[in-house]
Amino acid sequence: MSTPQAHQLQHAEPNNISSTASIIEAVSDSELVEKTKDMYNRPAKIDLEMNKEKLPFGEQDQVTIRELSKESTSGGGGGGGGGNSEYNSNDGAVTPHLSFWQRMKIRFPWYKIAFHIFLGCFFTSWWLSIVIQEKHRHQWLIPTVIWGMIMVRLITFYCRILNWILKYAKLVWDYATDFIYIKVLKQRYQRLLAGAAILISVVLLGTFIPAETEFSKRKDRAVSFFGCIVAVFGLFVTSKNPSKIQWNTVIGGLLMQFIVAIFVLRTKCGYDIFNFISTLARELLGFSKDGVAFLLNQEIAHFPYFFFTVLPAVAFFVAFVHIWYYFGVIQWAIRKFAFFFFWTLRVSGAEAMTAAASPFIGIGESAILIKDLMPYLTKAELHQIMTSGFSTISGAVLVGYIGLGLSPQALVSSCVMSIPASLAVSKLRYPETEIPVSSGKVMIPKCEQAESDEKNKPHNVLQAFSDGATLGLRIAGTMMIQCMCIIGLVALCNGILTWFGNYWNIHQLTLELMLSYLFYPIGFLLGTPRNEILIVTKLIAYKFIQNEYVAYNLLMTSAPYNEMSSRGKLIATYACCGFANLGSLGITLGVLNTLTNNSRTKDITSSIMSSLFCGGITTLISAAISGMVMHDLSKFIQ
Template identity: 45%
Template sequence: MASPEIEKRREDQRPSSQIEDTVPQILGPQSSKGPPLGKDTHDHNKPSSAIEEHGTRTHASSSIYEKYKPVFHLFIWLLFTGWWIAGLCLHGIHDSTGSRTGWLKPFLVWLAITLRFVFFYVPITVITKPMHWVWTNTGVRFTALVPEKLRLPLSGAFVVAVFLIGGFASAESKDNTRANRAVSLFGLAVIVFAMWATSKNRKAIKWHTVIVGMLMQFIIALFVLRSTAGCETDGTSDDIFAFFSELARDLLGFAKNGIAFLTDKDASKLTWFLITVLPAVVFFIALVQLLYYNGILQWFIGKFAIFFFWTLRVSGAEAVVASASPFIGQGESAILIKPFVEFLTMAELHQIMCSGFATIAGSVLIAYIALGVNAQALISSCVMSIPASLAISKLRYPETEETLTSGRVVIPEVDEHKATNSLHAFANGAWLGLKIAGMILATLLCIIAILGLADGLLTWWGRYLNINDPPLTVELIVGYICYPIAFLLGVPRNGDLLKVGQLLGTKLVVNEFVAYSNLQTDPRYADLSARSRLISSYALAGFANLGSLGTQIGVLSQIAPGRTGDISKVAFSALIAGAVSTLTSASIAGLLIQDQAAYFKPSAASG
């Protein structure tokens, strides 16, 4: 339980008028581009609060935009509508030239723009109120017909049935036999049981969050790995995740343009880590900062947060951080709720740290793609980690206190180091990217060097015990420790178990960067089966390692110095929960994947 002083401060921070659970509020950081994100205004002649606050720095173009906003919106909408219709006329719905000119991706772009402009002028309640009415008169009434004692067992049985049908109904393929799928499903059950057995308070577990979170994770995986809209590996379909993967790989090409300018075209084609990976990290972080300044990133995070807030019944702070972690990383996501960190419950602190450990950030995702890791696996793993981290964390450390952000989703304004305009934001992002790239470079250099030192000492020590083939190394030790985990994930029993165990151990003890580098470049892993390689790609996609443990404690302690002791108490448990969340995604991938070899065709990024 939190101390009386913290409870008093929570009461002082609690709003005077409670927001009803049925109408969550999103307060996005204000932007010079328009009104607060997620908040629809009807008086569009009134200047935004951002313009009022920074009136002395308002440019004439911004004033013109505010005055003629409807005209600008109409022009942009007509432009994209014409583009979409022209594409349909020129290429049709089924285009023989392939997925680059299919109908689905431009339609989704047009739909997103249309909805965004519509909700500038029409309150979103015109949709949410009918949806709420329909749900109240269908789902709620149907649930009421089921005796309360049977609701939880029936919900669990339904989820198990979905897993069984989704996992075993499809035909077998090489390595993806039903026996291998059964092992992956068994491993998933073992993971859930282990989290329940080691739970902080088994009686306080809210099974709704656990059941819905696992179901949502499985449905996302079904969409990605089985549907043609989610992912079609033959390249003829307009698949969504392949589209995002293609965009991510294209970013590498844009970064190479900068390298070619600074050096020459031949240097930009080198596959060195220093040339291929780090410049892409710098450019991507600068781009993220630009999107953040203009409010675009917060808008997406807000929509994700509302969805998970409603479906999983978690607090607003937890929903925001879980939704933001795959986009902006483990430290930056906590800054989004900086005003609330000091008043978080112990379970919320656990969940916030777990979300950071369970996924990788967009800033380094591009680096892994540059190494040649399958982009679709990385992107889908990031999305799957959101419900997974919420479910696993609430299973291991359930909520027993009253939360400050219960019933509302809030993304407060962060004024610290705020940019004055888009160019300033992009420059700040470039500087931040340079610092992060330098940190990655120095960290990897030191870690690989210290690993070499440890391996040298262990090999020398093992030589006197006749441990020579293979020699005694850190990787060998952690490989045997993680051997059972590799088996439970569904890795084929053909010699791959120890190798995948070594990758998992390297990721946990060192970091995922070194593990991914070994997977892609080390000759010892060149003969891994396609199934083992895919499961490894999912299992390594998280920040759960000892180095990140120190990072998270440091960041949260700086935000809320008075909670350092509480943060340290839950940190290791959150690390375990985050690692387990990533492993559940790997198990589900092993359960659902069919044509795993198609996921490892030569990557544009790696070339």
């Protein structure tokens, strides 16, 4: 920057915006920030927000303030995307355009307050209309919870009393934990024994205290409880390094899994909350049927076939999620989940991020969130990431399975239960022995391909929706082709087995039949009714050999699967709610090898079978816990 220009900028009057703007065009970013701070004696960003609206709107887009440039490239400012990737200013500097939300901040500095007031008034009127009207008053719980959460959050934007409460609550908590650690439970083994005692006490009380019902006898609960013990013991015996197991993660994960099951299957509040979530999912599925009806007709849109129910729902859901990705809502939600599991279970930031994201966006998309860290993950972290993906289903296929008529509460609760359970099971089977790069941090890192990703970033919400629809088509098509090929391959294997079986007088010898008998002890340990064990294990075999859709389709449409008792159906629903199958094995290998540029192929292939095993065990533990705590099933199984 030349000396005359510096002299002009230093002596420019704050109100002479036009003269200052002409100087701005000729200076670099860093000089502009420093000189503006000196001129106004305050941060340049604050001055920009107060005075920028006086400039023509075209010049507002060309501001090269470093703070806003960082927000534009990172998709920050309350909602990602919407800005152009580059802008060539008059002095030749290449700087990012401001996003839509950043331009809103500049032109309307009070828009946040107005928007918060609008939200508060809107949701308050909505809540009052429900509480006042007699016909809606019985539905007060969920609206009250939603209204209360929104109002508390809006108040905390302007009233810091909650921060003070949390600050002193943290001090009390730190003092209490320090007292316990220093005065009461001085040794680590004492703390672990205390944690194990709490876990066992909660599980025993929650399992055996409630009264018996038709489909929940105490003897059946005892079998399910014994099945959980066998699973944990088996994982410990087969652990890669038993002496390195972090038992606080294992105990905390299993305890959280059991509490979620109790909350959903035993309490009206839990049922209402998850029923509300599942109702929204069903309605979302209905909108995809409207699209099918437009292409074909209304009658075909309601056919209970994979092509007309699951695939349109998947494509529409992916496009819908891309809208929320564009505004940064998905990233915000994942960060909150990851932060919770990071501080409660003491796992690395990468593990917490992928575990929290897997039930919502699937194993491939959740791994993409940390793709910059993928080449540097420890072996235990790779194992955990794959386990999280195998132990649950993604939100895209969830709405499709709800469309088949499965219990939405069971599916949603199983996905949530799998988040802490997958962390516990993986750390039991494959303990951490290294120091993770993301230890102590929860963040979505910036990838090495950020520049190319920025160029492909959607410029507005319509482009985001269009990109999502295109991706949804690819995902739905991939699902269709993979299902078709895998089912055909399995049919070929079954044909060969049947051909040999005819000579041995075993006329129905198939892979599913062989595995159903092999899984028979597992079906018993889940607490399945004795006369339905083989039926449930056949569904588990179908899920493992082919995929969960085949198993769920049989459960809902074919005898004797759809004729099982309510207890058997619910256990089967939980046991099949995961991607632990041979088809997902290939998908996972392809995704992770691509993200690591084939640099971690040996580590991935050496632990992927263990991850597949752990993912399956996680869903089976969820099924056993559902057998322990199920009570009134009239609302879950029709």
